[in-house]
Amino acid sequence: MFTVGPLAENCFIVRAKGAEKAVIVDPGEEAERLLAATKELGVSVEAILLTHTHFDHIGAVAPLARATGAPVYCPELETQVLANIMDYVPWPGFGPFESYHADHEVKGGDELELAGLAFDVLFTPGHSPGHVTYSVRGENALLSGDVLFQGSVGRTDLPGGDWPTLAASLEELVSSFAGETVVYPGHMGITTLGREQATNSFLRELAQQR
Numbered sequence: 001m002f003t004v005g006p007l008a009e010n011c012f013i014v015r016a017k018g019a020e021k022a023v024i025v026d027p028g029e030e031a032e033r034l035l036a037a038t039k040e041l042g043v044s045v046e047a048i049l050l051t052h053t054h055f056d057h058i059g060a061v062a063p064l065a066r067a068t069g070a071p072v073y074c075p076e077l078e079t080q081v082l083a084n085i086m087d088y089v090p091w092p093g094f095g096p097f098e099s100y101h102a103d104h105e106v107k108g109g110d111e112l113e114l115a116g117l118a119f120d121v122l123f124t125p126g127h128s129p130g131h132v133t134y135s136v137r138g139e140n141a142l143l144s145g146d147v148l149f150q151g152s153v154g155r156t157d158l159p160g161g162d163w164p165t166l167a168a169s170l171e172e173l174v175s176s177f178a179g180e181t182v183v184y185p186g187h188m189g190i191t192t193l194g195r196e197q198a199t200n201s202f203l204r205e206l207a208q209q210r
Contacts, residue, residue, distance in 0.1 A: 001184065002037060005029030006094070007056040010186055012143060013037060014117065014136070021046045021115040024064065025134065025143050026186060031060035035067055045070040046115040049106075051145025052131040053081035054158070055089045055097055057186060062098035073112070074102035077130025090158065106132060124173065126166020127154030133173065140181045142193075148173065148183055150191040153202045167206055174203065 002011045009028035015021065022043040027034055038045055045068040050058060052075060061082065065072050074082050081088045085097040106112070108123025118137040125131050127146045131154075134143040146154040147169055156163045179194025197203050 009056045016116045023047045023115050025049045026057040027060040028056045029059040031063040048072045050074045052128040053078040059097040062100040071103035073104045073106050075130035075132045076105035076107045124169035126169045129160040142183050144183050144185050146186040149185045150189045
């Protein structure tokens, strides 16, 4: 995990144990730092996976794709954001970021075989319209982007955000995965579904409403 940029976004370099290939998930900024990390780890980048296209998660996509030759997998409902990043930056003072045309679109139900790992793509909208979560099959691991955090959940006050939709996505994750499933979020610390069910006020409130 590499926390990058002024909004402290978590980018992940994911590989099977000892593997020489990896995927990068949500490279938000600091492309040179991330490239240096791949060299230090001794891995080549087979793909770049995006959970969603808020600028703090995609600012380093274009330079990383250019430097590594890795294809970019983007949620199908948000490819236009990746292709026109600066049109979707809601606050002044961030960027400039380089736009990128996605090499592949992903949607819920897709299965990806990359870098020796199997990723199941889950459609988890609410924080953004096309948000996806990547489940690493057989590893009890969720790359949750900005759906679920340690002690919190994704904000819904940005364009395309919607609390009932996010609540449904959270319910789906909680009901589909075991409590020991490790959550690798887009901000803050790594956690587990069980820990969040026990301590996260948002998830506890949802449980009470069932």
